[in-house]
Amino acid sequence: MTDTVAGPSLAAGPGIAEDDWAAAVAAVRGLAPDARVQLVCHVNPDGDALGSMLGFGLGLRALGVRELRASFPGPFDVPGPFAGMPGLELLVPEAEAYAEPDLLLVFDVAAESRMGPLAARLAGPGTCVVLDHHATNTGFGDVRLVDPFAAATSVVAVELLDRLGVPLDREIAECLYIALTTDTGSFRFDMTTPRVHELAARLLATGLRPGDISRRVFDTRPFGATKLFADALARAELEPGAVGGLGLVWTYATLDDLARHGQQPYVLDALIDPVRCVAEADVSVVVKQTGPEEWAVSLRSKGAVDVSAVAMALGGGGHRLAAGFTGHGTPDDVMATVRAQLDQRSVT
Ligand code: AMP
Numbered sequence: 075m076t077d078t079v080a081g082p083s084l085a086a087g088p089g090i091a092e093d094d095w096a097a098a099v100a101a102v103r104g105l106a107p108d109a110r111v112q113l114v115c116h117v118n119p120d121g122d123a124l125g126s127m128l129g130f131g132l133g134l135r136a137l138g139v140r141e142l143r144a145s146f147p148g149p150f151d152v153p154g155p156f157a158g159m160p161g162l163e164l165l166v167p168e169a170e171a172y173a174e175p176d177l178l179l180v181f182d183v184a185a186e187s188r189m190g191p192l193a194a195r196l197a198g199p200g201t202c203v204v205l206d207h208h209a210t211n212t213g214f215g216d217v218r219l220v221d222p223f224a225a226a227t228s229v230v231a232v233e234l235l236d237r238l239g240v241p242l243d244r245e246i247a248e249c250l251y252i253a254l255t256t257d258t259g260s261f262r263f264d265m266t267t268p269r270v271h272e273l274a275a276r277l278l279a280t281g282l283r284p285g286d287i288s289r290r291v292f293d294t295r296p297f298g299a300t301k302l303f304a305d306a307l308a309r310a311e312l313e314p315g316a317v318g319g320l321g322l323v324w325t326y327a328t329l330d331d332l333a334r335h336g337q338q339p340y341v342l343d344a345l346i347d348p349v350r351c352v353a354e355a356d357v358s359v360v361v362k363q364t365g366p367e368e369w370a371v372s373l374r375s376k377g378a379v380d381v382s383a384v385a386m387a388l389g390g391g392g393h394r395l396a397a398g399f400t401g402h403g404t405p406d407d408v409m410a411t412v413r414a415q416l417d418q419r420s421v422t
């Protein structure tokens with residue numbers, strides 16, 4: 075017997091209606107030569123957010139779009155792992171985003187709140203096309219290219235580039251490859267379908283150096299971040315009996331931890347990785363301070379728990395096995411809300 079992959083995930087776009095693809099193509103093809111195009115991705119951008127946005131932006135530039143800006147809400151800092159990404163020259167700070175773009179393209183954004191003040195652009199007169207893959211997407215925008223079966227937003231972006239007839243050059247491919255490897259955990263997660271590997275093969279065929287890219291994106295971290303991880307991992311707590319016996323492991327990191335080790339907040343994005351490896355727990359949580367009583371919370375499950383439902387109930391979103399939300403109070407307060415949600419869902 076051969077293993078088969080669940081039908082819908084073999085192809086990108088089963089959840090995207092042909093009419094929506096046509097509307098997105100028409101929105102780009104119908105642009106006047108001087109039209110202003112604004113690209114936006116989510117706050118605290120990850121590899122898929124930046125990579126799908128900048129890869130698509132470079133594709134638009136190849137199509138002849140001249141008035142083109144890309145942005146994300148919050149401080150105008152590109153996380154170190156993405157400092158070498160092609161297309162960074164398209165980025166402008168949040169305040170310099172077009173006030174009334176003719177076309178707004180939104181990448182990897184599950185909910186309008188993830189666009190911060192840039193969400194105001196959604197109310198403008200221009201068309202808004204949303205490219206995303208979160209099952210929890212709240213359904214904003216005029217044209218919605220949202221495919222929960224896509225491994226990354228970049229899979230949706232590449233399909234739209236194909237439909238627009240944009241060839242994938244090496245720079246576009248590098249952006250999309252970073253996006254694809256980030257969201258699939260370097261081809262380890264369940265969304266890694268044959269189609270994902272076919273796309274990776276197309277991208278690699280442009281002459282990418284996957285070793286260089288992975289070293290930059292995944293395997294490079296300041297020494298201070300290593301010491302910060304050591305502090306945060308030393309205070310990790312394992313609750314084997316939690317989640318109906320499935321087990322919970324969690325830790326937290328504060329702004330003081332960041333300051334003490336001279337680190338930027340983005341370094342904490344990778345802290346969930348050693349935590350989620352703990353064998354005795356299905357669910358893992360990292361609580362990362364972003365303000366006096368505000369925390370960005372990362373949730374992961376090995377498979378038994380739908381953490382996107384937990385995150386949604388707490389005002390966030392994400393995917394079944396990887397999700398997040400904004401928490402308030404102390405880390406213990408935040409964990410109390412998480413435990414309460416997990417307890418409701420552990421026996422399914
Ligand atoms: P993270 O733990 O930050 O890597 O996020 C895991 C997943 O949850 C990603 O797909 C995020 O886009 C999503 N996510 C994280 N935080 C939020 C939030 N506050 N609202 C909606 N989705 C979120």
Ligand code: MN
Pocket residue numbers: 116120122123182
């Ligand atoms: Mn993302």
Ligand code: MN
Pocket residue numbers: 122123182207226227257
């Ligand atoms: Mn994504």
